[in-house]
Amino acid sequence: MTTVTVSDKGQVVIPASIRRNLGIKPGTELEFELEGTTIRVNVRHNVAQSDIDSGFLMFRAKPSGGKRRLADFDVAVEMAKARSK
Template sequence: MIPASIRRSLGIGPGCQLEFHLEGNVIRAEVKRRMTPTRAEDGFGMLVCERPGTRRLAEFDVATAMREANADDRD
């Protein structure tokens, strides 16, 4: 586990990519990519449903939507 104080000082959070190197008896970790914090409203408008009626997110199936989008692209 990386101590919280080190994670904060390096900006390491969930989703960050680290690369590890073994140098003798020492493990060196390098931050390869930091994740930018996002807010729920940053995703507004990303999901579009053209079907009539009221829809809820709980009814949304990503796999089905992707298959339908791919089928539409082939037509």
């Protein structure tokens, strides 16, 4: 366990090994929660915004030879099929 000292402004330095292990970089947001006399710190990792094109052709429905049904596009069914292979 590492011990740090709180500055006059209430600041502490997070040890480098902990920052590396948790991916804490300048601008990373931390959430503080008080649990009795314990402070819990949670790292909030920003998730990059995705666009609709990033999922293009991830799942394809087999040609039905006629009208397509909504069931032809069931992602959960296709994922289960992929897992069972």
